Amino acid sequence: MDNKPNTLLGLSLDELTQAALNLGLPKFVGKQLADWLYKKQVRSIEQMTNLSKEARRRLAERYQIGISTPVESVESKDGTIKYLYRTVEGHYIETVFIPDGERATLCVSSQVGCKMACHFCMTGRQGFMAQLTAADILNQIYSLPECSRLTNIVFMGQGEPLDNLDNVLRATTALTAPWGWAWSPKRITVSTVGLAKGLVRFLDESPCSLAISLHHPIAAERNKFMPAERAFSIEDIVALLRQYDFCRKTNDDYPEGAKQRRLTFEYIVFRGLNDSDAHADALLRLLAPLDCRINLIRFHQIPDTPFNGTDDAGMVHLRDYLTRRGITTTIRASRGQDIYAACGMLTTKKMMEERA
Numbered sequence: 001m002d003n004k005p006n007t008l009l010g011l012s013l014d015e016l017t018q019a020a021l022n023l024g025l026p027k028f029v030g031k032q033l034a035d036w037l038y039k040k041q042v043r044s045i046e047q048m049t050n051l052s053k054e055a056r057r058r059l060a061e062r063y064q065i066g067i068s069t070p071v072e073s074v075e076s077k078d079g080t081i082k083y084l085y086r087t088v089e090g091h092y093i094e095t096v097f098i099p100d101g102e103r104a105t106l107c108v109s110s111q112v113g114c115k116m117a118c119h120f121c122m123t124g125r126q127g128f129m130a131q132l133t134a135a136d137i138l139n140q141i142y143s144l145p146e147c148s149r150l151t152n153i154v155f156m157g158q159g160e161p162l163d164n165l166d167n168v169l170r171a172t173t174a175l176t177a178p179w180g181w182a183w184s185p186k187r188i189t190v191s192t193v194g195l196a197k198g199l200v201r202f203l204d205e206s207p208c209s210l211a212i213s214l215h216h217p218i219a220a221e222r223n224k225f226m227p228a229e230r231a232f233s234i235e236d237i238v239a240l241l242r243q244y245d246f247c248r249k250t251n252d253d254y255p256e257g258a259k260q261r262r263l264t265f266e267y268i269v270f271r272g273l274n275d276s277d278a279h280a281d282a283l284l285r286l287l288a289p290l291d292c293r294i295n296l297i298r299f300h301q302i303p304d305t306p307f308n309g310t311d312d313a314g315m316v317h318l319r320d321y322l323t324r325r326g327i328t329t330t331i332r333a334s335r336g337q338d339i340y341a342a343c344g345m346l347t348t349k350k351m352m353e354e355r356a
Helices: 015-024 029-039 052-062 122-126 133-141 161-174 194-203 219-225 234-241 277-287 312-324 343-353
Strands: 072-075 081-086 092-100 103-107 109-113 128-131 150-155 189-191 209-213 265-269 291-299 330-331
Touching: 015 029, 015 103, 081 109, 081 133, 133 161, 150 161, 161 189, 161 194, 189 194, 194 234, 234 277, 265 312, 277 312, 291 312, 312 330
Parallel strands: 103 150, 150 189, 189 209, 209 265, 265 291, 291 330
Antiparallel strands: 072 081, 081 092, 092 103, 109 128
8 A cells, every 4th residue: 555645754755856846846855855754753844944935835735744643652660662553544553662771672563453363463363454554654663752762673563564565665765765764774673474475575675684473383383373374384484585695693793784684583482382392403404594593482371362371491491402502592571561461452452442
């Protein structure tokens, strides 16, 4: 879905230049618009003070910035904040701000609901409702009260990013381009279950880091709770990834100007389902050809699911088992457990309230 024609946020430099020309304004106004939108992050056209009053008037007749503030927020005792946004179409999406010392990560959504229907995911239970525009995605970042503190952005919120790749690429381009926010792409990670066409295009067009939602190393077992496995198996995903270069270093360790990006496999650890040494051995065999890392994730219960998370001792054992055998493995710190049990909980609650 393209950006609505009256929204400036999410437009590229070329598109902003064309918008200016269409209004009878000089070509250089496009660069000025990009500066105001992405570098200065203004909230209204009137704030673009180096444009003439006539230029601002013409712009205001046809366009709006596209920024809206959160409608609700909930803060955890550990400092994590979940924000609820309402899109122009009236849907709700969630964004999570995760501070950690000098680092601060924002987890953004890419869709309203999700088509992937993973059995352990609250968002998947909502089904798919709408694509987010690039403006909807960028608004989660630019309207964040803590925006200036951000060091990392992860596309790990609601939705499957590669199922909305046009708008995800629009957003990441605006975030990383010299005419945009000019962030290093190594500070942005896009997570996916692994959609074939989208994965190829993402790898060919984006320099951002990649995370694969794996959760089981055996295709037949992964298929039981991740329906996307039927369309593009994990073995096929690994075979595709072998054709690209990745770097195992952390974002902070990348040399300046390095083109390699990091590849991570996300692995929610379920008790009795994927946490044994045999599963670890299968992981090692599957991922041996790749320069990658594994990020173990604790499962936090969501309503009406048969899954249970592995205890801390089991998490540590799995991490150490994999690391000793050659794949750097970490355990993701659990944050904000007191304000949400899973991605999608807050939007589900809000939608139920409005339907009542």
